[in-house]
Amino acid sequence: xxxxxxxxxxxxxxxxxxxxxxxxxxxxxxxxxxxxxxxxxxxxxxxxxxxxxxxxxxxxxxxxxxxxxxxxxxxxxxxxxxxxxxxxxxxxxxxxxxxxxxxxxxxxxxxxxxxxxxxxxxxxxxxxxxxxxxxxxxxxxxxxxxxxxxxxxxxxxxxxxxxxxxxxxxxxxxxxxxxxxxxxxxxxxxxxxxxxxxxxxxxxxxxxxxxxxxxxxxxxxxxxxxxxxxxxxxxxxxxxxxxxxxxxxxxxxxxxxxxxxxxxxxxxxxxxxxxxxxxxxxxxxxxxxxxxxxxxxxxxxxxxxxxxxxxxxxxxxxxxxxxxxxxxxxxxxxxxxxxxxxxxxxxxxxxxxxxxxxxxxxxxxxxxx
Amino acid sequence: xxxxxxxxxxxxxxxxxxxxxxxxxxxxxxxxxxxxxxxxxxxxxxxxxxxxxxxxxxxxxxxxxxxxxxxxxxxxxxxxxxxxxxxxxxxxxxxxxxxxxxxxxxxxxxxxxxxxxxxxxxxxxxxxxxxxxxxxxxxxxxxxxxxxxxxxxxxxxxxxxxxxxxxxxxxxxxxxxxxxxxxxxxxxxxxxxxxxxxxxxxxxxxxxxxxxxxxxxxxxxxxxxxxxxxxxxxxxxxxxxxxxxxxxxxxxxxxxxxxxxxxxxxxxxxxxxxxxxxxxxxxxxxxxxxxxxxxxxxxxxxxxxxxxxxxxxxxxxxxxxxxxxxxxxxxxxxxxxxxxxxxxxxxxxxxxxxxxxxxxxxxxxxxxx
Numbered sequence: 056x057x058x059x060x061x062x063x064x065x066x067x068x069x070x071x072x073x074x075x076x077x078x079x080x081x082x083x084x085x086x087x088x089x090x091x092x093x094x095x096x097x098x099x100x101x102x103x104x105x106x107x108x109x110x111x112x113x114x115x116x117x118x119x120x121x122x123x124x125x126x127x128x129x130x131x132x133x134x135x136x137x138x139x140x141x142x143x144x145x146x147x148x149x150x151x152x153x154x155x156x157x158x159x160x161x162x163x164x165x166x167x168x169x170x171x172x173x174x175x176x177x178x179x180x181x182x183x184x185x186x187x188x189x190x191x192x193x194x195x196x197x198x199x200x201x202x203x204x205x206x207x208x209x210x211x212x213x214x215x216x217x218x219x220x221x222x223x224x225x226x227x228x229x230x231x232x233x234x235x236x237x238x239x240x241x242x243x244x245x246x247x248x249x250x251x252x253x254x255x256x257x258x259x260x261x262x263x264x265x266x267x268x269x270x271x272x273x274x275x276x277x278x279x280x281x282x283x284x285x286x287x288x289x290x291x292x293x294x295x296x297x298x299x300x301x302x303x304x305x306x307x308x309x310x311x312x313x314x315x316x317x318x319x320x321x322x323x324x325x326x327x328x329x330x331x332x333x334x335x336x337x338x339x340x341x342x343x344x345x346x347x348x349x350x351x352x353x354x355x356x357x358x359x360x361x362x363x364x365x366x367x368x369x370x371x372x373x374x375x376x377x378x379x380x381x382x383x384x385x386x387x388x389x390x391x392x393x394x395x396x397x398x399x400x401x402x403x404x405x406x407x408x409x410x411x412x413x414x415x416x417x418x419x420x421x422x423x424x
Numbered sequence: 425x426x427x428x429x430x431x432x433x434x435x436x437x438x439x440x441x442x443x444x445x446x447x448x449x450x451x452x453x454x455x456x457x458x459x460x461x462x463x464x465x466x467x468x469x470x471x472x473x474x475x476x477x478x479x480x481x482x483x484x485x486x487x488x489x490x491x492x493x494x495x496x497x498x499x500x501x502x503x504x505x506x507x508x509x510x511x512x513x514x515x516x517x518x519x520x521x522x523x524x525x526x527x528x529x530x531x532x533x534x535x536x537x538x539x540x541x542x543x544x545x546x547x548x549x550x551x552x553x554x555x556x557x558x559x560x561x562x563x564x565x566x567x568x569x570x571x572x573x574x575x576x577x578x579x580x581x582x583x584x585x586x587x588x589x590x591x592x593x594x595x596x597x598x599x600x601x602x603x604x605x606x607x608x609x610x611x612x613x614x615x616x617x618x619x620x621x622x623x624x625x626x627x628x629x630x631x632x633x634x635x636x637x638x639x640x641x642x643x644x645x646x647x648x649x650x651x652x653x654x655x656x657x658x659x660x661x662x663x664x665x666x667x668x669x670x671x672x673x674x675x676x677x678x679x680x681x682x683x684x685x686x687x688x689x690x691x692x693x694x695x696x697x698x699x700x701x702x703x704x705x706x707x708x709x710x711x712x713x714x715x716x717x718x719x720x721x722x723x724x725x726x727x728x729x730x731x732x733x734x735x736x737x738x739x740x741x742x743x744x745x746x747x748x749x750x751x752x753x754x755x756x757x758x759x760x761x762x763x764x765x766x767x768x769x770x771x772x773x774x775x776x777x778x779x780x781x782x783x784x785x786x787x788x789x790x791x792x793x
């Protein structure tokens with residue numbers, strides 16, 4: 056299903072064939088937390104800017120048993136009128152980051168709903184059922200997201216349990232696929248925090264399980280590049296790799312260079328909602344007073360709907376007037392920018408000049424405005 | 425500039441030719457308070473649904489001296505990338521409704537800014553300068569919006585002053601048009617509250633001033649239909665009439681029947697932002713729990729972007745998840761609905777069956793859901 060088309064150093068240019076379409080990698084996934092990109096962006100908007108794949112949050116879509124409704128209505132894609140590829144996370148990250156009271160046991164995690172405090176249990180089987188209900192193209196295995204910092208002894212125990220959860224995730228997903236006559240894909244997740252030896256041992260272990268793809272999760276800025284560099288060496292070359300939650304432009308470039316196919320992050324949308332827009336000459340904050348009378352586009356060379364139609368002065372004004380159109384215009388621009396950025400990366404790998412491109416691009420992206 | 429194409433009883437089917445395009449009347453104007461329809465709607469969205477004319481708020485666009493910037497940048501249309509017809513109100517209504525401390529003098533009104541409490545003075549000349557800066561197609565004369573209830577003796581004095589202000593508005597607009605080599609149109613406003621005799625006397629007076637159009641302002645629900653019926657008899661038939669701030673579907677139908685060409689109201693957008701949508705079988709509140717699993721459009725027969733692409737269940741979910749896309753989708757639907765509603769009204773007048781249409785439409789629109 057994954058075809059490695061070209062490499063440039065460790066950078067991979069791949070093609071991932073799924074039942075919802077082909078994903079050209081490297082690719083960036085925008086986060087549709089509750090079935091929409093925050094900032095007033097619909098699936099129609101995403102199609103217009105050639106978005107290939109989006110990410111839905113299992114935890115948020117499980118609250119109020121929404122996943123059961125979505126199952127009845129034919130899955131998340133149909134629910135939000137999206138006909139591209141969808142990846143759902145396992146819900147684990149939100150369970151660990153949003154719930155203050157939680158108990159981790161061998162069977163899974165007990166925690167309280169952020170909505171009504173109701174007790175919820177989620178283990179690998181529950182996560183697979185929810186993701187099967189959502190009918191995403193790609194499901195993620197249920198894992199523990201360890202805190203940072205974390206004792207090495209705890210990390211070893213946690214990773215061992217996450218491997219057992221991965222086995223259970225795989226078994227449950229196989230069962231659900233048979234029962235429901237579906238072909239939902241499953242990615243495993245490499246954990247181990249900052250400990251390279253745990254990460255590598257884990258990568259070797261999960262690589263043998265012949266999953267549809269492999270993610271790197273729970274990474275920190277402590278040693279992000281080193282960990283990615285080390286782990287990708289032990290993941291199968293004929294499967295896509297996915298670095299979870301990473302979305303700064305520099306990190307994307309550095310981690311494409313280290314063999315990553317998939318990225319996701321809320322940053323392009325969140326930044327857009329706060330007037331921060333990406334350009335090939337650095338980031339701008341349109342709330343800044345200096346933009347109040349700039350009667351030209353965010354980026355004159357950008358072909359997005361926002362740049363073709365609206366001036367910096369107008370968008371600055373909309374933010375000051377608290378008009379939500381301001382958010383929509385900036386998020387649209389940022390999503391377009393990221394889709395375009397990833398296309399450039401793919402082109403550069405194909406042409407074999409990714410590292411030159413990367414150097415120049417970093418210079419451009421990090422200019423001060 | 426205004427051509428009366430057809431009448432059906434007192435209902436007028438007109439055509440108003442302006443430098444920014446032809447307005448087919450009766451028409452409904454959506455309110456772009458700060459240069460955007462609230463709910464994340466851009467000028468591009470308005471064009472897609474064949475919007476003819478929008479209304480901008482002079483008071484809001486004058487705050488922080490925004491009108492001077494907009495003048496420098498080429499006017500409100502260019503600022504918001506709108507190429508249709510624009511009407512600006514005089515600012516008077518907001519001065520009287522939003523400012524708690526105000527002093528009305530012969531020269532104009534002294535009040536405090538809602539933003540920083542700064543003292544502002546606005547009289548007819550100031551209002552015309554601001555509206556000329558905004559370069560709207562149609563400017564409104566500066567008037568006093570009297571409180572309700574209001575003593576008859578005060579009303580008489582107020583209306584007399586508003587007529588003097590209208591003269592000053594006209595003189596200033598003529599001067600600005602000469603100076604700036606422009607052809608901004610000016611509508612006068614009939615006032616007089618609930619007092620039919622004051623209204624009629626005033627209508628006769630202002631009709632002689634050969635303005636580009638005539639509005640009815642400061643009306644109340646006390647005797648709305650009676651006032652409109654009485655006043656339109658004394659306004660010129662060869663000029664457009666505009667009933668300010670009216671936007672309930674029943675009131676539009678009843679006042680078209682009494683000779684009104686233009687309407688404006690924030691209701692379609694405000695209702696949409698609160699999940700209330702219009703249909704030909706009554707209004708729905710999509711926040712209502714019963715919509716949670718309705719896997720079909722707001723109105724299966726509606727051709728708007730929202731109805732062609734998204735289900736009630738999805739929009740209900742978006743409101744519960746506090747996604748602003750929910751507001752955008754409902755506002756888009758409502759604006760489309762109103763454009764379509766006014767088109768139906770125009771067709772009915774042309775066909776000479778407006779009163780039959782009106783009766784049936786009222787039945788449809790007021791069904792309970």
